[in-house]
Amino acid sequence: MAKAVFQGIKVCDFAWIAMGPQVARELALHGATAIRVESHRKLDGLRTSGPFKDFRPGIDRTGFYSAFNTQKYGISLDYSRPRGQEVARRLVQWADIVTDSMTPGTLAKFGLDYESVARLKPDIIYFSTSQMGKSGPYGQFGSFGDVASAYCGFSQILGYPDRTPLRLHNAYTDFTAPWPLIVSVISALLYRRKTGKGVYLEQSQIESGIGMLGPALLDYAANGRISGRIGNQDPYMCPHNSYPCRGEYRWIAIAIGNDEEWCSLCEVMGRPEWRQDSRFSTFMSRKENEAELDGLIAHWTRDYPSEQLMAMLQAAGVPSGTVHDGEGIVNDPQVKHRQAFRWLNHSVIGRMLYNTPSYALSKTPPEIWKAAPCLGEDNELVYKDMLGYSDDDICSMLVDGTITTEGDLPGTRGRPPQ
Amino acid sequence: MLCRQSFHHWLRKTMDSDKPESILRGYRVLDMAEGGCMMCGKTLGNLGADVIMVEPPCGSPTRSNEPFYHDTPDPEKSLNWLFFGLNRRGITLNLNSEEGRDIFRRLVRTADFVIESFEPGYMARLGLGYSHLNEIKPGIIMTSITPFGQSGPYSHYKATDIVGVALSGMMSIYGEADRAPLRISAPQFYMQGGLQAAVGTMVAHYYRELTGEGQLVDQSCQQAIILTLMNVAETWDLNRTNIRGHGPGMITPRPKPHGPLFTRSIFPCKDGYVLTRITGSTAGNVASTKALVDWANQNGYMTELKDFDWSALDAHTLHQEDSDHMASLLEEFLKTRTKAECLERAVKHSIMMVPVNDTRDVLECPQMAYRGLFQRLDHPELGQGESLPYPGFPVMMNGNRPKICRRAPGIGEHNEAILGELGITSKHMFLLKARGII
Numbered sequence: 001m002a003k004a005v006f007q008g009i010k011v012c013d014f015a016w017i018a019m020g021p022q023v024a025r026e027l028a029l030h031g032a033t034a035i036r037v038e039s040h041r042k043l044d045g046l047r048t049s050g051p052f053k054d055f056r057p058g059i060d061r062t063g064f065y066s067a068f069n070t071q072k073y074g075i076s077l078d079y080s081r082p083r084g085q086e087v088a089r090r091l092v093q094w095a096d097i098v099t100d101s102m103t104p105g106t107l108a109k110f111g112l113d114y115e116s117v118a119r120l121k122p123d124i125i126y127f128s129t130s131q132m133g134k135s136g137p138y139g140q141f142g143s144f145g146d147v148a149s150a151y152c153g154f155s156q157i158l159g160y161p162d163r164t165p166l167r168l169h170n171a172y173t174d175f176t177a178p179w180p181l182i183v184s185v186i187s188a189l190l191y192r193r194k195t196g197k198g199v200y201l202e203q204s205q206i207e208s209g210i211g212m213l214g215p216a217l218l219d220y221a222a223n224g225r226i227s228g229r230i231g232n233q234d235p236y237m238c239p240h241n242s243y244p245c246r247g248e249y250r251w252i253a254i255a256i257g258n259d260e261e262w263c264s265l266c267e268v269m270g271r272p273e274w275r276q277d278s279r280f281s282t283f284m285s286r287k288e289n290e291a292e293l294d295g296l297i298a299h300w301t302r303d304y305p306s307e308q309l310m311a312m313l314q315a316a317g318v319p320s321g322t323v324h325d326g327e328g329i330v331n332d333p334q335v336k337h338r339q340a341f342r343w344l345n346h347s348v349i350g351r352m353l354y355n356t357p358s359y360a361l362s363k364t365p366p367e368i369w370k371a372a373p374c375l376g377e378d379n380e381l382v383y384k385d386m387l388g389y390s391d392d393d394i395c396s397m398l399v400d401g402t403i404t405t406e407g408d409l410p411g412t413r414g415r416p417p418q
Numbered sequence: 419m420l421c422r423q424s425f426h427h428w429l430r431k432t433m434d435s436d437k438p439e440s441i442l443r444g445y446r447v448l449d450m451a452e453g454g455c456m457m458c459g460k461t462l463g464n465l466g467a468d469v470i471m472v473e474p475p476c477g478s479p480t481r482s483n484e485p486f487y488h489d490t491p492d493p494e495k496s497l498n499w500l501f502f503g504l505n506r507r508g509i510t511l512n513l514n515s516e517e518g519r520d521i522f523r524r525l526v527r528t529a530d531f532v533i534e535s536f537e538p539g540y541m542a543r544l545g546l547g548y549s550h551l552n553e554i555k556p557g558i559i560m561t562s563i564t565p566f567g568q569s570g571p572y573s574h575y576k577a578t579d580i581v582g583v584a585l586s587g588m589m590s591i592y593g594e595a596d597r598a599p600l601r602i603s604a605p606q607f608y609m610q611g612g613l614q615a616a617v618g619t620m621v622a623h624y625y626r627e628l629t630g631e632g633q634l635v636d637q638s639c640q641q642a643i644i645l646t647l648m649n650v651a652e653t654w655d656l657n658r659t660n661i662r663g664h665g666p667g668m669i670t671p672r673p674k675p676h677g678p679l680f681t682r683s684i685f686p687c688k689d690g691y692v693l694t695r696i697t698g699s700t701a702g703n704v705a706s707t708k709a710l711v712d713w714a715n716q717n718g719y720m721t722e723l724k725d726f727d728w729s730a731l732d733a734h735t736l737h738q739e740d741s742d743h744m745a746s747l748l749e750e751f752l753k754t755r756t757k758a759e760c761l762e763r764a765v766k767h768s769i770m771m772v773p774v775n776d777t778r779d780v781l782e783c784p785q786m787a788y789r790g791l792f793q794r795l796d797h798p799e800l801g802q803g804e805s806l807p808y809p810g811f812p813v814m815m816n817g818n819r820p821k822i823c824r825r826a827p828g829i830g831e832h833n834e835a836i837l838g839e840l841g842i843t844s845k846h847m848f849l850l851k852a853r854g855i856i
Contacts, residue, residue, distance in 0.1 A: 005625045018648065030621055048699060051653040055673040057734060063652030127813075136788035138761075143706075143770040146668070146683070150693035151772040153780050155684070157603045158592055164666045165691050165774045166600070167683040169591045175646035177812070179613045180461065184438075184813040186620040187465055190627060191438035199438045200816055207791050207812035210780055214501035214809060216604050219485035220777040221807050222497060227777055230603050232580060235484050240580060242589060242598040249662060251599055253584035319576040321585035323599050326654030326661060329587040329644055337570035340641045341651065353655045358611070358641035359618030360567065362548070362634040364625055 004031020005364050009189065012095035013037060013072060014112065016044045019145060019174040019205060020101025020129055021068040026182050027097070028071035029357060029366040035382055036072040037079070037091065038375055040404035047375065053349045059375050059409070060348040066372035070344070070354045074373025075382045076404040079110050083402045090387055092117045096192075097185060098126045103142030104134040114200045123198040125188040129181060131173075133204030145171025145205070152209035157216070159229040173209035180208055238286040239265075242323050243298045245306035251323035252306045254297065254313065262286070264316040269300050344371035379403060439811075439820035440466030442623075447531040448472055448522075449506065450513075452480050454579075454608030455535035455563040455639075456502035461616035462531065463505025464811045464820045470529075470836060471508040472522070475854055477829040478503075487800055494828055495800065503826025504808060509837065510830040510856045513544055518855045522546065524840050526554045531619060535563040535608075538573045548634040557632040561619045563611050567638035577639075582607035586643030587650055593663030600663065610646060611639030668695060670733045679733055682745035684774065685752040692752060692760045694771035696744045698731025707731075709767040710748075719751035781807060795825045830856060 006027050011034040013024040021036065028034040038044055046065040053061045079088040088110065092098050098117055100107050107113050107128075114126045131148045132138040149155060149172045155165040181203050188199035210217070216227045234240040234255070242251040256262050259282070266274045274280050279289045286293055301309060306322040313320040322328060329335055330353065338360065341353040349371075356368060383389040383403070397403045443466035449459035450472045463469040471478070480502060481493035488495070512518040523546075526532065532551055534541055541547050541562070548560045562568060565577035572585070580601050583589050588606075589599040615637035622633050644651065650661050659671040659678075666684035683695040694710060697703040707728045714720035723744065752760070757773030764771040773779065786792065792807040811820040833856055837847055850856045 003629075005621055005628075026617065045703075049649075050671065051649060051656040051659070053656055055657060063656045064649045067649060067652050132785050133789050133814075136785045138765050138785040140768075141765050142768065143772070147693055147770050147772050150684075150774045153775050153777055154602055154604075155691075155693060155774045156776045158600060159666075160594065160597065160600075163594060164684050164686070165693075166592060166594075166663070166666050167668060167693060168602075169661060169663070169669065170588070170646055170648040170650065172602075172646060174648065176610075176613075179617050180812050182617050183461060183465070183620050184815060186617075186624050187441040188438050188815070190441050190624060193627070195436075202814045202817075203812060204789065204791075205812075207786070207789070207809065210786070210791065211809045211812050212606060212609055213604050213777065213780070215485060215498045217777050217781060217809065218497040218501055218806055220781060222487045223485060223489060225485070227604065232598065232601060233603075234580070237578065242580070242584060242600075244598070249590075249660075251584075251589075253580045253589065253601075255578040255580050257578065314575050317576060319578045319581045321575070321577065321581040323584040323589045324587045325590040326587065326647075326650045326659075328590075329647075330651055330654055332585070334566050334570045334572040334585075334640065335644070338567050338638055338641060340638075340644060349656070353651060355645055355651070356641075357618065357621075358614045358638055358645050359561075359621075360636040360638075361618060361622055362636070363631060364622070364633065 004367060006030045006032035009033070009097065010095045011035065011097045011099065012091050013099050014107060015099040015101035015129070017046055017101065017144070018068055018171060019177050020099055022178040023127070023182050023185060024072060024097075024099055025068055025070050026178070026357065027185070029368055030364070031367070034072040035091065035378075035386070036069055036074045036373065037077050037088070038074065039078045039080075040076055040375060040406065040408040041078055041410065042080070043409075058348070063349065063352055066346060066349065066352060067355060069372035071368060071370045072373060073378035073382050074375060075379050076376030078402060078404050078408075079112065081402060083397065083400065085110055085112070087387070087397070087402060088112055089120055092124065093121050094387060096125060096189070098124055100126070100128045101130070104128065104130050104139055118198060118200070121198070123192055123196060125185065125192060125199050125201070127181060127185065127201035127203065129177060129203040129205060131205050133207065134202055145174035148173040148206050149209060152206055153213050153216070154209065157227045157229060160231045161229050163229070165229065173205045176212050177203060177205040177208040233290070238283060238290055239293050239297055241294050243294070243301040245301050245309060246304055247306075249325070250306045252301055252309050253321050253323055255319045257319065259283070261318050264318050265313070268312050268316050268318065269297070342368050344368070346371040347374050347377060376403070376405065437815070437818070439815045439818055442467035444468075445530040446470065446528055447533060448525055448529045449533045451533050451535040451563055451612065452478060453483070453498075453502065453535075454605060454610075455612040455615070456480065457609050457612030458561060458563060458615040458619060459506060459533050460502060460504050461613065461811075462619065463823060466823070467531070469506040470525070470832070471503060471506045471827060473508060473510050473829060475510045475512050475830075475856060477510075481829075500806065500826045501808065505823050506827055507824070507832040507836065508827025508830065509833050512855050513546070515855055517850070519544060519546065521837065521840065521842070521855070523554050525836075526551055526558065528839075529555060529558065531559045531561065531623075533561045533563070533615070533619070538562070538564055538568045552632060557626060557630055559619060559622045559626060559632045559635065561615050561635040561637065563608075563615045563637040563639065565607070565611075565639050567641070568636045572640075577607075579605035579607045582639055583643055586640045587647050588643050591647065591650060591661055591663055595664045607639050607643060610642040611637055614642040614645070672734060676735065679736055679738060679741060681733070681741055685749050687752050687760060687773075688754065688756045690757050691774040692757060692771055693774055694769065696731075696741075696748060697733065698728040699733060703770070704728045705768060706770040709769045710771060713763055713767065713769070714748065714751040717751065717754070720747045723747065790819060793822050795822065797825065799828065
């Protein structure tokens, strides 16, 4: 068995909510030791957001938090207090990498910004990621990824031409931003290996989203054309849509890119005569009669289960795919073949699925064994074994509230059910 | 003993380690990926790698995709190509001929990475699979990007963007309650695959720096999109509930008797749309909602919600009618404001509210201008004095943004320089060209 890629690399993970923690997750899946630092007094917003086990809210019951904190050690620490800051300083000196995804300026208040940390540990690799980036006229703006996705331009091009733009449920920029940041962290690790010097990385998540709209931006710059909402239409393919199938909210996506695929589709539909039909025989005529054609295809697809249609169409060489929902992706045979999800045992939630990287590495497959931590679950291991605090130190930090506990939860919200 | 060529290679590697943003300087990438999968090589090029695009003699299929510069269909004018092809040089090579493959193998000896997005098994059939390449150049990293991965029941399925995002669960979360599920009309499927392949490639590269060993990176675009679904799979796993597109709002799945809560999030304003919402429960949301309603109050709107305790607003118990009522009060107010007014207020008062921007808004955004996101590249080949703005790498390293080092190459633009490096003379090149090898 090959050694884990990032074995020995230590990450102090102050990042929170959805985007920032994905970076330490990726490194931890490949063998890094990552400590997620949280406080009961100022909870990670995901700990109070569902899905909760059995729909019962609780800070240790949410799959939302768990998803982005696989393989991390979790500690509770109130670094808004002086003694907590002392501990945090020991933590950043222990670490190779420090992460920050709070609204710009937040960690500076506690002496944990890059400049302060670099004074303690000059070769630290530190990243700050925020919506707009740390500098500039909107630098202080904080929000969630669905808001940022509207700002980038995704909402504007998601929807039907006769309806409003749509909100992206999956807060899409939270999932365009991690990848260039992980690439940058690895670059920084290589740079430090060569030079012994640390690196400060700074990211605007909105910029990462804008980068995913490159061709559309150039279309405006070169041609003055502003992309709008076009439903599921495509400039080169027709038919090109999702069509209803048998069952409740069952659909299939079909994309016809050339006449050969069109002829195959006609065969499978049992409508060989449409190949010569003047309404549909060429791409141009299909595009002209797209609404009518969509209606006819929907009339046909309605009677079949989506998976059966996909098998029939793919066998005939027609690009098509079931519109999977959550249930669909979890049970998808290809996803299972790739072991995209692994089931791990969480101390409170029990068996739950966890994501794996989307790439398979032939020599260093990630060894995934640790479910996301409950808040403060690894306090003893981290404070004692990794940071070297004595039992007495730990006791007194528990007593004075430096190490937070359930008693420190604000109000009753988020309190685990009795 | 070092030959001259590898000596230069070694020299470049040792000379240029003075900046983290050029950490790959001196490393060579042979890139045969297409479309969005080219994000992988584009990213490595941003970090200083010498990326060589290897296209078929007629040019990459990516060049036939719109939009085109001035709407002129021309393989040298595809804006799609100009964007994805950044940071590279380009050569042409016919891999279906033995002579072309021979040249490719000679290039592999000078390379550290090979990226491809052909259908699974294609490279192996040409005798250019990972095991072959690793024999030619021990330690090479090969990154293969495909819709579903190199093996498995769908590995030979035909996919396009819409088929891919459908099978990855992304379409089902976008849409209107009464219509078909939607995709984002700017294709994301292959781009996410290409982008996440860059992560896998860098993980493999880091391991190679430690051990000298290369490996095969087998990227699935389907899995890449699944990793963008936020909590969709987890919600199924824990609550046996599917989150589905339901119009312009946020869905909070809840058990019976409440059922899912739909919180409206898109509102028309004077000159377009804005995205914001009324939510409570957690700290950031409460402060944002309070600041938003205060603004409306100051202008005589939403007065019935003055002094409401937003921290008590709990999405787990809120009635749909109450949520809708608050949204309609908010709508009345936002209709009287412009996008710019909304953004200004949001930035100043920490409201989670932004205009729904279009591509023009983004290109003219003062924040992006301040941070220098867009880098203008000259395009004399498109017209005298012509230049285009490209979004740069979205991470700053020690305050510097990794540069876009060159515009996308023309077809075979660097044949002479790169094949010349292999010792192929211009006379020989002429013959290769005549026979369709390059």
